[in-house]
Amino acid sequence: MHPTVKPALRRGWRDLNTVQFGMTPAHALTLGPVDTATGSFLDLMDGTRGLPLLREEGRRMDLPDGHVDRLVQRLARAGVLDDARGGGARAAALRESGQVMDRLRPELAALSLLTSEPADAIEGLAARRGLRVQVRGAGRVGTALAALLSAAGVAEVEVRDGGLVEAADVAPGGQPAEAIGERRDESARRAVRRAAPGPAPRRSTASPAEQAGGFSLVVIAPRDEVSVHAPSPTAAEPLIASGTPHLYAGVVEGTGVVGPLVLPGETGCAGCLHHTRTDLDPAWPRLVAQWHSGRRRAAGACDVTMATAVAGLAAAHALMFLDGRTPSSAGARWEIAAPALRWRSRPLLPHGACPCGASRKGKREHTPEDREPHATMAVQHSTEFRRTTDTARLAGTWRAHV
Structure with a gap:
């Protein structure tokens, strides 16, 4: 192990004996009491030294026997320590990838906080290099979303859509103006390649299921407003049958929508949404049929700022799921509309009449995983960490002992 304090966490001294790691309430932790020698020793934990060399440095600084190991254990258990050479073979290959690693360092820093x-x-960042994601829809939301996933290190992002790029499809980070008149899917795939930090690794790094052609996630980002507001249960049936997780995203009448993330057989799906809305409003099926059969508008109300916000949040939810966590869009739709511009969550429970079978599994909660240290950790010596909920005030904060 080559210990290093996570570079994403800025360090500062609250007083002569207390060190704070991190600035924001979500991630800030304090360590104390810390003597001057230990404070100086923290600067040596930069990933260039293994534990044997760090122990030698500790002896030169007259630190007590075992002090270095105890400090490393405490930092590791508090979640502020990283290993500059850990993560296995795929992580080592990523570190050696030069430009790819340089492009992905912000992603690595963000992941380290979680x-x-x-x-x-x-290890998680390297795992992204073995994933396959499909984005269905190459409009303002879909193309930008696909490019974001590619830029974040997802090795293979496939975009599917029909027709030609129109002027209304053009948006920063998505379809470029010079692509007007070209095939939507081809232009979107070029955007994905441009955003990629480097060439994808060989498919041998993928899991057997992925090598067989499956997708880790399908993102449905239709250009059609009606399909955003009332996603088709029929279109999702193959995904439900194959057990493929899928996430909805789009803009309808100036309202941004992210979710639900459908975990087949576990969370509510497009069919559950349709049945729930029909229960609340018997006219719902009639309205949906009329909306689908109505005259196509020249351009929907999908302004570039709303499209970009939706693409960004949807990509974040997708990445959280791909990284092994359950985002808040599982079993819920997030919506935002002008002029308030507040994100609101609308729960979507499994419906008993839907053939997806999620209702038979019983109610399951899907919430984001929490990285907070366990409150039951035993106290060791007199050093303790505190998780700050207000960087300007420590009184009354949640505390975890290590």
Whole structure:
């Protein structure tokens, strides 16, 4: 192990004996009491030294026997320590990839804030290089979303759509103006390749299921407003049958929508949404039929800022799922509309009349995983960490002992 304090966490001294790691309430932790020698020793934990060399440095600084190991254990258990050489073979290959690694360093830093074990972040980032995602829809939302996933390190992002690029499809980070008149899917795939941090690794790094042609996730981002507001249960049936997780995203009449993330057989799906809305409003099926049969509008109310916001949030939810966590869009739709511009969550429960079978599984809660240290950790010596909920005030904060 080559310990390093996570670079994403800025360090500062609250007083002569207390160190704070991180600035924001979501991730800030304090360590104390810390003597001057230990504070200086923290600067040596930069990933360039293994534990044997760190122990030698500790002896030169007259630190007590075992002090270095105890400090490393405490930092690791508090989630502020990383391993500069851990993560296995795929992580090592990623570190050696030069430009690819340089492009992905911000992603690595962000992932490190969500992981507790040293080297989990680089291992997770390397795992993205073996994933396959399909985005259905190459309009303002879909193309930008696909490019974001590619830029975040997902090795293979396939875009599916028909027709030609229109002027209304053009948006920053998505379809470029010079692509007007070209095939939507081809232009979107070029956008994905441009956004990629480098060439995808060989498919041998993928799991057997992925090598067989399956997708880790399908994102449905239709250009049609009606399909955003009332996603088709029939269109999703093959995904439900194959057990493929899928996420909906789009803009309808100036309202941004992200979700639900459908985990087949576990969370509510498009069919559950249709049945729930029909229960609340018997006219719902009639309205949907009329909306689908109505005259196509020249351009929907999908302004570029709303499209970009939806693409960004949907990509974040997709990445959280791909990284092994359950985002808040599982079993819910997030919506935002002008002028308030507040994201609101609308729960979507499994419906008993839907053939997806999720209702038979019983109610399951899907919430984002919490990286907070366990409150039951035993106290060791007199050093303790505090998780700050207000960086300007420590009184009354949640506390985890290590």
